[in-house]
Amino acid sequence: MENKNKIQTIRSLVSKIGFEGRSLLSINDLTNEQIYGLFELAMKLEPWNRSMVPLVTGNVMSTLFFQPSTRTRMSFETAMHRLGGAVISEANPLVTSSAAKEESLSDMLKVVSKYANIIVLRHFDDRGAREAAPYSESPIINGGWGHWEHPTQALLDLYTLYRTFGRVEGLKVCIASADLIEARTGHSMAYGLARLGAKVTLASPSAKRTPQEVLDKIHEIGIQVEEVFDLNQDTFNELIMGMDMIYLPGCSAPKGPEAEAFKQVMDSYLVRYETLAKVAAEQSRIIYVTHTLPRRAGEMDLRIDNTPHQLYFEAIAYSVAIRMALICAILGV
Numbered sequence: 361m362e363n364k365n366k367i368q369t370i371r372s373l374v375s376k377i378g379f380e381g382r383s384l385l386s387i388n389d390l391t392n393e394q395i396y397g398l399f400e401l402a403m404k405l406e407p408w409n410r411s412m413v414p415l416v417t418g419n420v421m422s423t424l425f426f427q428p429s430t431r432t433r434m435s436f437e438t439a440m441h442r443l444g445g446a447v448i449s450e451a452n453p454l455v456t457s458s459a460a461k462e463e464s465l466s467d468m469l470k471v472v473s474k475y476a477n478i479i480v481l482r483h484f485d486d487r488g489a490r491e492a493a494p495y496s497e498s499p500i501i502n503g504g505w506g507h508w509e510h511p512t513q514a515l516l517d518l519y520t521l522y523r524t525f526g527r528v529e530g531l532k533v534c535i536a537s538a539d540l541i542e543a544r545t546g547h548s549m550a551y552g553l554a555r556l557g558a559k560v561t562l563a564s565p566s567a568k569r570t571p572q573e574v575l576d577k578i579h580e581i582g583i584q585v586e587e588v589f590d591l592n593q594d595t596f597n598e599l600i601m602g603m604d605m606i607y608l609p610g611c612s613a614p615k616g617p618e619a620e621a622f623k624q625v626m627d628s629y630l631v632r633y634e635t636l637a638k639v640a641a642e643q644s645r646i647i648y649v650t651h652t653l654p655r656r657a658g659e660m661d662l663r664i665d666n667t668p669h670q671l672y673f674e675a676i677a678y679s680v681a682i683r684m685a686l687i688c689a690i691l692g693v
C-alpha cells in the first residue's frame with residue numbers, strides 16, 4: 361500500500377514537472393520550478409536507487425558516448441535499469457558503430473531514435489551535436505557536449521547541494537578552475553546556481569575566464585556573478601574561507617610542452633585541507649568541496665576524501681536518483 365501511494369505521488373510529480381517528451385540540451389531548458397520538481401521527485405526515488413521500481417518498463421535508452429566516460433554513462437544506465445527499462449549502448453562509436461564509416465551524427469540519431477525512446481549523447485563537437493539533435497525522433501539528453509554544457513552534471517551537483525544544505529538560495533559558491541573556458545560543467549553549474557539564487561564567484565586565470573556568452577546569459581536574467589582572476593594558492597585559500605562550497609569542474613588539460621605550465625596554474629586552485637580545518641575549528645562551520653571528477657594526480661588534497669568536507673563521492677549516489685527523476689520526467693510513468 362505504501363509503495364502504491366509513493367508511485368501515485370511520483371505520477372503526480374511527473375505531471376507537475378511537465379517535461380514529458382522534451383529534450384535536455386542545456387540546464388536553461390528547465391525552469392527553476394522544474395529543477396525543484398526534479399529534486400522533489402529524486403527524493404521520492406532515492407529509496408530505490410539500489411534496487412528497482414518498474415516505472416518505465418518497456419522503454420529503451422540508448423547511450424552514445426563519443427568521448428570517454430565512467431560516471432555519466434554508467435549512472436544513466438544504472439538509473440534506467442533501476443526503473444525497469446533497457447539500455448543499448450555505444451561506448452566507443454567511432455570504432456564500433458557506423459560513425460567509423462563516416463555516417464553523419466544526424467543520420468545516426470535519426471536511426472537510433474527509431475529503436476530508443478530516449479538518447480543520452482556525449483560528443484566532442486557541441487555545435488555538431490546541437491545541429492544534429494533535431495534529427496532525433498526521441499528526446500535527447502546532453503551528456504556533455506564539447507566545451508559548451510554538461511547539464512545533468514550540474515543538476516546532480518545542485519541536487520547534492522540541496523540535499524546537503526536543504527537549499528541553494530543564498531549559498532556562497534566558488535567555481536574555480538585553471539580553465540573556465542573549457543569547463544562545460546562550470547558553465548551549466550554557473551547558470552544553475554545563479555538562477556537558484558546562490559552567490560557565485562568564478563575564479564580562474566584572466567586568460568581563461570568564463571566565456572562572455574555564459575556571462576551575458578546570466579546577466580540577461582538579471583543576476584550578478586563575481587569574477588576573480590589570477591589568484592595564487594595563498595590568495596585562493598583566503599578567498600575560499602568565506603565560501604559554503606568550492607566547486608571544481610574538470611577541464612581538459614593540454615598535453616605535450618604546455619602540460620607542465622598548466623599544472624603550475626592548476627596548483628593555484630588547490631584547496632588546502634588546512635584551510636578547511638581552520639574554518640571548521642574557528643567558526644564551527646563546514647566548507648564543502650566538490651569536484652565533478654575524474655581528477656588528475658596532484659589536483660586535490662586527498663586528505664579531504666575522508667572528511668565531512670567531501671561531497672564528490674556523495675554526489676555519485678545522488679546522481680542515480682536525480683537521473684532516475686529526469687528519465688521519469690521525460691518518458692512519463
Ligand code: CP
Binds near residue numbers: 428432433504652654
Ligand atoms: N563527471 C563526469 O562527467 O564524469 P565522466 O566523464 O566519467 O562521465
